[in-house]
Amino acid sequence: MADVTFLSQAEPVDEYGRALYAVSRSILRAHFDELSQADLEDLNCDRVEVTFRQLAKLARLHRDKGSRGDGFEWAVHEAIVGGEPRVVDLVGEALKKVSPRAFADLGRPTSLMFGHERARHLGFTEAVVNNASGDAVLLPDGSGRPFAFGSWVPIAARGVAAEPDLRERIKKVWKTDLFLSSTEKARFAAATIKSNWHQLEDGNGLRVAIVPQALDLPAGYQRWKSLHLIALPDPDGFMGLFNDAYEAVAEAILTVGRHDRAPYYYKPSAKAQKIQAQLEKYGKVKVVDILDALNEAAQQNLITVDRKLMSVEAPTWLNINEKRTPIIAPRPAFEKLD
Numbered sequence: 001m002a003d004v005t006f007l008s009q010a011e012p013v014d015e016y017g018r019a020l021y022a023v024s025r026s027i028l029r030a031h032f033d034e035l036s037q038a039d040l041e042d043l044n045c046d047r048v049e050v051t052f053r054q055l056a057k058l059a060r061l062h063r064d065k066g067s068r069g070d071g072f073e074w075a076v077h078e079a080i081v082g083g084e085p086r087v088v089d090l091v092g093e094a095l096k097k098v099s100p101r102a103f104a105d106l107g108r109p110t111s112l113m114f115g116h117e118r119a120r121h122l123g124f125t126e127a128v129v130n131n132a133s134g135d136a137v138l139l140p141d142g143s144g145r146p147f148a149f150g151s152w153v154p155i156a157a158r159g160v161a162a163e164p165d166l167r168e169r170i171k172k173v174w175k176t177d178l179f180l181s182s183t184e185k186a187r188f189a190a191a192t193i194k195s196n197w198h199q200l201e202d203g204n205g206l207r208v209a210i211v212p213q214a215l216d217l218p219a220g221y222q223r224w225k226s227l228h229l230i231a232l233p234d235p236d237g238f239m240g241l242f243n244d245a246y247e248a249v250a251e252a253i254l255t256v257g258r259h260d261r262a263p264y265y266y267k268p269s270a271k272a273q274k275i276q277a278q279l280e281k282y283g284k285v286k287v288v289d290i291l292d293a294l295n296e297a298a299q300q301n302l303i304t305v306d307r308k309l310m311s312v313e314a315p316t317w318l319n320i321n322e323k324r325t326p327i328i329a330p331r332p333a334f335e336k337l338d
Helices: 016-033 037-043 052-058 066-081 085-098 116-120 124-131 149-156 159-165 238-256 270-280 287-298
Strands: 002-009 110-113 178-181 187-193 206-212 220-224 227-232 303-310
Touching (some): 016 066, 016 270, 037 052, 052 238, 052 287, 066 110, 066 238, 085 220, 085 227, 110 124, 124 149, 238 270
Parallel strands (some): 187 206
Antiparallel strands (some): 002 303, 220 227
């Protein structure tokens, strides 16, 4: 007999502490995603075996400024998927402007992560296509028939080399970071994500841009060249949340990886410092386990629990590998942020 737990949602996702855990998870996942094959060879382990201390030692917060942009992409994607109102309200408004007909009955937007850099991972492109409905289409600008999603996304996944093979109306769709749609996932609009709006580029096939608010860019929706531009509010909206979580993860990486702290680093809020302190305890823990624990923390008090005993056979993989010395590490668990 096995003790099986059934979960059901009990509360809405609307509390700052939960959201902070969720965005911290996205940022840590972005750093984890940046590990190259060469990095894994240097560590002499598979990606799923990488510990937080190993990741922290390889992190390039000062040298690789792209890590913040990647974290922003992940955070925006997961905020849309999770229904974070600070983001989905603006995304929904933009999609209705992209195609008033296609998204007239839009309830809640959803997102598929893309990025041709990620297409190098085995099965990534196939997973993107499989997550869309079988007859899904890509909505280009202007009039004319849309393009079959499953036919053109694998081509776009080749990056800039795909341009000669892409039709004129979707010539720049390879620059897509997210594909935005409704929950039916039948019609998609390509979106580009930048952490600095001055780096934005439009192009045929790109429909939406998502950036942070800036001194010269007010928050909210507006048109910019051919793009439907969304500027996320800072600091009282999503960007304040993102910056807080980013600095919490960054501070933990600096401490665990024993990096020098730059004097210009922003200090996390009191709640974010609690996340930082908890992350710093788990240097020996696998990153995948920390990501799972952050996910659980983001759902604290959201679920009701019903435990039942059910008969189950032991899985074939349940055995002890005697050839390797086990590393004793605590199971990560994060406390609720009041």
